[in-house]
Amino acid sequence: MARALELAAHGLYTTDPNPRVGCVLVRDDRIVGEGWHERAGDAHAEIHALREAGDRAARSTAYITLEPCAHDGRTPPCTVALISAGVRRVVAAMQDPNPLVNGKGLDQLRAAGIEVDCGVMEAEALALNPGFVSRMQRGLPWVRMKLAASLDGKTALENRTSQWITGPDARRDGHAFRARASAVLTGIGTVKDDDPRLDVRLVDTPRQPLRILVDSRLEVDPGARILATPGVLVVTARNHPGEKQSLLLEAGHQVVSLPNAREKVDLPGLMRWLGEREINELHVEAGYRLNGSLLSEQCVDELLIYLAPRLLGPGVGMFDLPGLDRLPSQPGLAFREVVRLGPDLRILASVRSPRNEVPIGAAHPGQAEQATGD
Numbered sequence: 001m002a003r004a005l006e007l008a009a010h011g012l013y014t015t016d017p018n019p020r021v022g023c024v025l026v027r028d029d030r031i032v033g034e035g036w037h038e039r040a041g042d043a044h045a046e047i048h049a050l051r052e053a054g055d056r057a058a059r060s061t062a063y064i065t066l067e068p069c070a071h072d073g074r075t076p077p078c079t080v081a082l083i084s085a086g087v088r089r090v091v092a093a094m095q096d097p098n099p100l101v102n103g104k105g106l107d108q109l110r111a112a113g114i115e116v117d118c119g120v121m122e123a124e125a126l127a128l129n130p131g132f133v134s135r136m137q138r139g140l141p142w143v144r145m146k147l148a149a150s151l152d153g154k155t156a157l158e159n160r161t162s163q164w165i166t167g168p169d170a171r172r173d174g175h176a177f178r179a180r181a182s183a184v185l186t187g188i189g190t191v192k193d194d195d196p197r198l199d200v201r202l203v204d205t206p207r208q209p210l211r212i213l214v215d216s217r218l219e220v221d222p223g224a225r226i227l228a229t230p231g232v233l234v235v236t237a238r239n240h241p242g243e244k245q246s247l248l249l250e251a252g253h254q255v256v257s258l259p260n261a262r263e264k265v266d267l268p269g270l271m272r273w274l275g276e277r278e279i280n281e282l283h284v285e286a287g288y289r290l291n292g293s294l295l296s297e298q299c300v301d302e303l304l305i306y307l308a309p310r311l312l313g314p315g316v317g318m319f320d321l322p323g324l325d326r327l328p329s330q331p332g333l334a335f336r337e338v339v340r341l342g343p344d345l346r347i348l349a350s351v352r353s354p355r356n357e358v359p360i361g362a363a364h365p366g367q368a369e370q371a372t373g374d
Contacts, residue, residue: 001024001063001065001091001093001120001121002121002124003022003024003031003034003063004022004023004024004045004063004064004065004093005022005065005093005121005124005125005128006022007022007023007024007034007035007036007045008020008021008022008036008037008045008065008125008128009022009128010022010036010038011036011037011038011039012128012179012180013179013180013205013206013207014038014039014206014207015037015038015039015040016040016182016207016278016280017040017132017135017182017278017279017280018037018039018040018132019037019066019096019128019129019132020036020037020065020128020129021036021037021044021045021064021065021066022034022035022036022037022045022064022065023035023036023044023045023046023048023049023062023063023064023065024049024062024063025049025050025052025053025056025057025060025061025062025063025087026060026061026063027053027056027057027058027059027060027061032052032053032056032057032060033048033049033050033051033052033053033054033056033057033060034048034049034052035047035048035049035050035051035052036048041075042075043075044068044069044075044078045064045065046062046064046068046078046081046082047075047078047081049062050081050082050085053085057085057086057087058085058086058087059086059087059088060086060087060088060089061087061088061089061090061091062082062087062089062090062091063091063120064090064091064092064093065092065093065094065121065125065128066092066093066094066096066125066129067092067094067095067096067101067103067105067106067118068082068090068092068105068106068109069096069098069100069101069105070100070101070104070105070107070108071100071101071104077105077108078105079105079108079109079112082109082114083108083109083112083114087114088114088115089114089115089116089117090106090109090114090115090116090117091116091117091118091120092106092116092117092118092119092120093118093119093120093121093122093124093125094118094119094122094125094126095118097132097133097136097137098136099136106118129280130142130281130301131181131182131279131280131281131282132280134280134301135275135278135279135280138275139272139275139276140271140272140274140275141182141183141271141274141275141279141280141281141282142280142281142282142301142302143271143282143284143294143299143300143301143302144177144181144281144282144283144284144300144301144302144303144304145284145286145291145294145295145300145302145303145304146174146177146283146284146285146304146305146306147291147303147304147305147306147318148165148166148170148171148174148305148306148308149165149305149306149307149308149318150165150307150308150310150311150312150315151307151308151309151310151311152311152312152313153317153318154312154313154314154315154316154317155287155288155315155316155317155318156193156315156316157312157315157316158314158315158316160193160194160316163194165308165310165312166306166308166344167308167341167342167343167344168342169341169342169344170306170308170341170342170344170346171202172202172203173306173341173346174202174304174306175200175201175202175203176202176203177283177304178199178200178209178283178285179200179203179205179209180281181209181281181282181283182209182210182278182279182280182281182282183209183210183211183212183233183274183279183281183282183283184198184209184210184211184212184282184283184284184285185212185213185214185282185283185284185285185286186198186211186212186213186214186226186284186285186286186290187213187214187215187286187287187289187290188213188214188215188216188217188219188220189286189287189289189290190285190286190287190290191213191215191220191221191224191226192219193287195224195225195226196225196226196285197225197226197228198211198226198285199211199229209283210231210233210279211226211231211232211233212232212233212234212235212274212282213226213232213233213234213235214235214265214267214270214286214290215234215235215236216236216237216238216263216264216265217236217237217238218234218236218240218244218245218255220234220244220248222244222247222248222251227248227251227253230251230252230253231252231253231254232248232253232254233253233254233256234248234253234254234255234256235256235257235258235265235270236255236256236257236258236259236265237257237258237259237260237263237264237265237266238257238259238263239257240255240257256273258270258273264293267293267294267297267299268297268298268299271299284300287316288316288317288318288319288320289320291318291319291320292319292320292321293320295319295321295351296321296322300351301350301351302336302348302349302350302351303333303347303348303349303351304346304347304348305318305346305347305348305349306341306344306345306346306347307344307345307347308343308344309343309344332351332352333349333350333351333352334349334350334352335347335348335349336348336349336350
C-alpha cells in the first residue's frame with residue numbers, strides 16, 4: 001500500500017478534480033502491475049495496473065489507495081475490470097466518499113467472491129486527497145492558507161516590503177503547494193502591495209491552477225500582473241457594469257458578484273460556489289485583512305506557515321483578528337507537521353472549527369521530496 005501511495009502522488013498536480021489514486025497488483029509475492037490515475041478522463045489506476053500485468057493479474061491481490069469505482073462516468077467501472085481479470089483479493093486504503101460509490105464498489109467485489117479489506121494506511125490516503133474528500137463530504141474545497149513570516153510573526157515591513165522573508169527552498173516548497181491546488185486565491189490588498197502573478201513557476205507542472213481575486217469594489221488595475229494572462233476569476237460584492245468590467249471580460253477573465261449584508265464578498269458563499277464548481281483544494285496567499293476575515297468566518301482548514309530566522313520588529317502581521325478578553329480554554333490549532341527547509345521552518349497546522357470535521361491525516365506523501373527536488 002505504501003508503494004501504491006507513492007504512485008498516487010505522481011498525480012499530485014494532474015488529476016484535478018478527480019482524486020489521486022495508485023494501484024499495485026501482487027501475485028506470488030511479486031509486483032506484476034502498477035499504475036496511477038494521471039488525469040481526469042483518462043484510465044484509472046486499476047486499469048493501468050491491469051494492463052501492465054496482463055494475464056498475471058489472475059489470482060493477484062490489488063492494493064488500491066481508494067475504493068474502486070462502481071459506476072459509469074468518464075470511464076467504465078473499475079470493479080468490472082478487476083472481476084473480469086480474475087483478481088482474488090482487493091485491499092483498499094479508504095472507502096470512496098463519492099456518493100456514487102461510497103461502499104458500492106467494495107460490495108460489488110464481495111458479491112463476485114473477491115476477498116476485500118479496507119482501511120490500510122487510511123490516514124495517508126486521506127491526506128493525499130483532502131480536497132476531494134472535503135468536496136464530497138461537505139460540498140466545500142479544502143482551504144489551505146499559506147503565509148511566510150519572520151520569527152516575530154511579521155509578513156512585511158512597515159513600508160509593506162515583503163520580498164524575500166524566506167529563502168529559496170521555502171519559496172520553492174510554497175510553489176509546490178500552489179501547484180497541487182485547484183485554485184489560488186488572493187485579495188486586492190495583496191495585488192496593490194505586491195502585484196503578484198500568482199502562478200506556479202518554481203516547480204514543473206503541466207497545468208496552472210485557477211487564479212481568484214477577491215475585490216469587493218472592483219479596484220484592480222487592468223494592468224496588474226495577475227491579469228496578464230486570461231482566466232482569472234474576479235469576485236466582487238456588487239455588479240459593476242462599466243468600462244473596467246468590460247475590459248476584464250474582453251481580456252478573458254470572469255467577474256462574479258457574491259455580496260454579503262456588509263457589502264463585502266460573502267466568503268462562506270464563495271467557498272460553497274467553488275465547491276459546486278469542483279474546486280478540491282483552495283490555496284490562499286493573501287494579506288492580513290483577508291486572512292483574518294477567512295479565519296473569522298471559519299473558511300480555513302489548515303495553515304501552511306513558513307517561518308524565517310529573522311526579527312523584523314514593527315511591521316505587518318499575519319492576521320487581522322478581533323481581540324480576546326481571555327485565552328481560549330481550548331486551542332484553536334493543532335500542529336501536524338514541522339519540517340526544516342534550508343534555514344526556514346515549515347509548519348502545517350489544522351484549524352479546529354465546526355467546519356473542519358473531515359478526518360484528514362498528518363502525512364503529505366511526496367510533498368517534501370517534490371518541493372526540494374530530491
